[in-house]
Amino acid sequence: MKVVYLLLFLLLLKWLPSYAGAMPIIKEPKSSCVVINQVYFTPLRLFPLVTSKHVSEWKSALEGLCASDETLLVYADYLNQQLAEVGYITSYIHYPQQNLLFGVLYVDLIAGKLQAIEFQDGVDTGWSLANAFPLQRGDVVHLHQLNQGLANLRNTQLVPYQIQIISDNERDNMNQLIIQRTAVRAFKGRLLFESKQSQEQPNQVISQVVMLANPLLLNDFFFFSLDSDIGQGTSKKFKSASLLYSIPYHYWLLSFYAGYQESTAYKNIQLFDQIALKNDLRNRLLLMQAEYVLHRSLNSTTSASVGAQVQTLDVFLNNYRLKTQQRFSSYGLFGLSHKRDFLQGSVAVSISYKQSLDWFGSTRKQTTGLDRARIYQFSADYQRQFTFMNQPMYHRHEVELQLSHAKLDPLLEVNTITGRFGIRGFTGSLPIENAGENTLKIKNEWGWLLPWQEHKFYSGLDFASTSSERARFWQKNKLLGGEVGIQGQYKRMGYKVFFELPLWYSSTIKAEPILLGAKLSIDY
Known part of the structure; x- marks a missing residue:
């Protein structure tokens, strides 16, 4: 029996060295560490955009860990990055001389x-x-x-x-x-010539645009535009002038706009004989608006606006002013807008409210007998560039919606969907008679950016509807039109060649079967 025990003892001695070689070797850390129980930041009062949520996240990143010198260096880089993400790009952190024996770490925020x-x-x-x-x-x-x-x-x-x-x-x-x-002040002018074959609108229009940058050295901007027809005929006349001046101050942007438009057309009136009478419309508009930035981040802006608008209209029949058709109205404007930029695109959304007022001697109530106008407007604009079959492309989509609680003045307040500011395919058409107070416009455009700089092929497809019935305004007076063209810029000369085509419309609208047009501009 003793021999058996001796053999077992010898085998055990032989096995123990091999077992000991498999045991892990625990090394001492290169530098000692201290468990951090609490982290304090001072002075937080200089950083109002650092919220309690930020502070909690920053503390939880270190509290409860055993921190060495390397750990504190990594933590400092983390805090500096967090300050930059909040927006304090010139601020940084500093560790004051302290004793970490009790696990309390003080961090100084050095404000830039x-x-x-x-x-x-x-x-x-x-x-x-x-x-x-x-x-x-x-x-x-x-x-x-x-x-x-x-x-x-x-x-x-x-x-x-x-x-x-x-x-x-x-x-x-x-x-x-x-x-x-690059400069203290700047000036830019543009001479624009537009020609299109239309039976309802002037065929040739020449425009002069003048822009002044920083004229009063207040970061202000001045814009002036003058348009006039240059046709030989007297049946269609058009003249307009507009002026815009804007000046910023901190989070405010103050704008002033004035516009004048005069249009002439001959209408056939059946008396004893059918005669054509000259019908002149002269429209004036004055707008003052203040916009305030509520929030601005790296890629988005939210703002609110308030303003006042005055608009007048005079109607002349064979050079005689029609007192019964004279208009003088004033409005209050309120709006909210939000814009966000993202990779190769942007989106903008705005909501506005317009209400007629009895300010500045407004005669809207006495002249028209209509109830107070309350107009709601919504618009959205989305655009983005993309690549298709290795070719640079873009698409843009716009939506405009107008709703009204009461009947609007057809000469001043109705949002037209045809004519000069209408949708594609109907820019040469007359405004719809008895158009509704509620309007929907949907505009879509797709384009191919050509290899040559600032040249592109594009196509557009627009839809619009208008009605006095709010519940079904998208089902009345529906229009569908398109446009195809090429546009570009070479040095100081720009061009645009296009044709518009009405694709679908009701029989009550007189539209051109196809509208050919060209624009030529010269910058100076």
Whole structure:
């Protein structure tokens, strides 16, 4: 029996070394670590856009872990990235000298503050930068404020701007904004000639457009347009003029618009004999509007607007003013809009409300006897570029909807779906008689971007309907029209050749079977 025990003992001695070789070897960490129980951030009052949710997420990323020097460095990079994502792109974190014996970590948030805003060319343009950027010396710099200021500068439209940030960490992280631009002021003009064969509208129209960027050195923009027919005949006449001026101030955009339009046509009236009487319409419009940016992010903007509009109309029959047809109306305007940019496209949505008022001596109630106008309008615009069979393409879709609680003035307030501002296929047609107060327009366009810069083939398909019945307005006076054309720009000369085709319409509408047209523009 002793021999058996001896053999077992010898076998055990032989087996133990091999077993010991398979045991894992636990190495000591390169640096000691401390369990972090709590993390405190100071001073959070300088960062109003850092919410309690952000703070909770930042704390949970480290609390409960055993942190070494490497861990704290990684955590610092994480916090700096989080600050940049919130919008504080010039701020960073700093670990003050402290004892982590009790597992409490203090993190200082070093705010990037504004020192000055200057133009790179050194030219002082008065209140231009003060009006553009909602920032003052000593304020914490935020990305949304920079985007808002850049958008205000770009209100001039003709002058490109860029921002360069110079940080000085040795002076309490003070930052200097350098604005790069190519010019102080800019001017652009365009001469446009349009020709199309239409029996209801003028065949040739010439337009002159003038644009001034930053005329008063307040990031303002001035636009003026003058249109006139140049046909030899006297049966169809058209003249119009419009003026737009806009000026931004921090989160506000103030706009002023004035327009005048005069159109002449001869109508056949049956008395003893059929005679043609000259019918003149002279329309004037004045609009003042203020728009306020409610929220701006890196790729989206939400704004609200309020404004007032005054509109007049005079009707002349053989150069005699018809007092019974004279109009003078005023309106209040309210609106909300949202725009979002994404990869190779954008979408914009707006909702507006328009109500007639008794301001400025309005005579709408006395002249028409209609109830107070309350008009709701909705619009959406979606556009995107894409690739099809390795070819660059784009598509765009627009929806416009108008609803009214009461009957509208047919001479001022009805939204026409034909004529100069109508849908494709019916731009040469007369407005629909007894058109409804409720209108739906759907516009679609597809295009092929040609290899040559700023040249494209495009096609469009539009649908519109109008009716006085809100419940079934999309079923009355339905129109369906299309357009095919080519458009391009070569240096200072632009061109557009197209033809419109009415695809479906009711028998009460007089439409051109096919409408050929061309536009030629020269920039200077």
